[in-house]
Amino acid sequence: DSGVTQTPKHLITATGQRVTLRCSPRSGDLSVYWYQQSLDQGLQFLIQYYNGEERAKGNILERFSAQQFPDLHSELNLSSLELGDSALYFCASSEQLQETQYFGPGTRLLVL
Amino acid sequence: TQLLEQSPQFLSIQEGENLTVYCNSSSVFSSLQWYRQEPGEGPVLLVTVVTGGEVKKLKRLTFQFGDARKDSSLHITAAQPGDTGLYLCAGASGYALNFGKGTSLLVTP
Numbered sequence: 001d002s003g004v005t006q007t008p009k010h011l012i013t014a015t016g017q018r019v020t021l022r023c024s025p026r027s028g029d030l031s032v033y034w035y036q037q038s039l040d041q042g043l044q045f046l047i048q049y050y051n052g053e054e055r056a057k058g059n060i061l062e063r064f065s066a067q068q069f070p071d072l073h074s075e076l077n078l079s080s081l082e083l084g085d086s087a088l089y090f091c092a093s094s095e096q097l098q099e100t101q102y103f104g105p106g107t108r109l110l111v112l
Numbered sequence: 113t114q115l116l117e118q119s120p121q122f123l124s125i126q127e128g129e130n131l132t133v134y135c136n137s138s139s140v141f142s143s144l145q146w147y148r149q150e151p152g153e154g155p156v157l158l159v160t161v162v163t164g165g166e167v168k169k170l171k172r173l174t175f176q177f178g179d180a181r182k183d184s185s186l187h188i189t190a191a192q193p194g195d196t197g198l199y200l201c202a203g204a205s206g207y208a209l210n211f212g213k214g215t216s217l218l219v220t221p
Contacts, residue, residue, distance in 0.1 A: 002154065033208065042213035043155070043200065056207045090154050097207050103147075103154030 003027065004104035006091050012110045018079040021107045025072055025093030031055070032074040033094075033101060034066055038087040049074055050097055081111045115139050116201055116212035124218040128190055133215040135201035136183045142204050144184050146175055149198040149214070191219045 003026035013019055025032050034046040036059075045058035049068035060066075063081075068074045078085060088108050092101040116137045125131055135144070143162045147155035159168050161177035161184060168175045172195075174187040184201055196219050202209040 002156070004154070031207075035211075043202075043211040045208040045210065048207055050207075058208055092154070098204065100157055100160065101209065103156070105152070105154050 002102040002104060004091060004093050004102055006089075006104040006107050008107060009105065010108050010110075012112065013081060014112055015081055015083060017081050017111075018077065019081065019109065021076040021078070021089050021091075021109075023074045023076070023091030023093075023104060025074070025091075026095075026102055029093035029095050029102070030072065031094045031097055031099075032068055032072070033092040034060075034074070034076050035090040035092065035103075036087050037090060037106070043090070046076070055097065078109070083111050085109065086111045115205075115210045116203055118199075118201060118212035118215050120215060121213070122216050122218075124220070125191055127192055127219055127221050129219075130187070130189050131191055131217070132185055132187045133199055133217070134183070134185050135212055137203060138182065139203065139205075140181050142181075144177055144181070145202045145204070145209065146184070146186055147200040147202060147211075149200060150196075155200055188217075191217075193219045193221055195219050 005024045031050045033048045037043045046060040048056040066076045088106045090106045092103045145160045146158045149155040164179045164181045166177045172189045198214045200214045202211045
C-alpha cells in the first residue's frame with residue numbers, strides 16, 4: 001500500500017459524458033501527478049500540481065482538466081469522452097518536487 | 113514519441129533462469145528509475161540510478177545505468193514466479209517521468 005488513494009476503482013460511462021477521478025496523496029506529500037496508461041501508448045504523464053499550483057503539463061488533452069485543492073487532494077476531470085479515452089488513470093504523489101513518486105492503485109475507465 | 117524503448121516487450125521463462133531487460137534512449141536523463149507493476153495495481157519503485165556507470169543491487173536484481181546516462185539494464189538472477197510482472201523504466205525529465213512501454217515478464221514454476 002503506497003498510501004495514495006484513488007476513487008473510484010472502476011468507472012464505466014458512455015461517449016460524450018464527463019467524469020471526475022479523485023486522488024488523495026500520501027500524508028505530507030505536496031506534489032500530485034496524473035498519468036494515463038493504455039495498451040498502445042504505455043504510461044503517459046498528463047499533469048502535475050504542487051501545493052495547489054499547476055507545475056508541469058504533459059500530453060493532456062484540452063478536454064481534460066485537473067486541480068489540486070487546499071487539502072492537497074486532486075481531481076482529474078475528463079469531458080466529452082471518446083472511446084479512445086478508455087485507459088487506466090494513475091495518480092502519484094511526492095513530498096517535494098523531483099522526488100520519488102508513489103503511485104496509487106489507479107482508476108480503470110471504460111468508455112462505451 | 114516514446115523517449116524510452118524497452119526490450120524485450122514480452123519474456124516468458126522458467127523458474128531459476130536468468131534474464132536481462134533493456135531500456136534505451138537517445139536522450140540523456142538526470143536519473144532513471146525502474147518500477148514493477150502487477151495487474152490491477154500501480155507501479156512500485158524498485159530503484160533509482162543517478163550516476164553514469166552506476167550499478168545497484170537489490171537481492172537478485174542488478175540495475176546498471178549506462179556511462180552516458182542514456183540507457184539502463186535490469187538483470188534478474190534465478191528468477192522466481194514472484195518476479196512476474198510488468199517492468200517499467202522511467203527517465204526524469206523536469207518534474208515528470210517519461211516511461212517506457214515496459215517488459216512483461218512471466219516466470220513459470
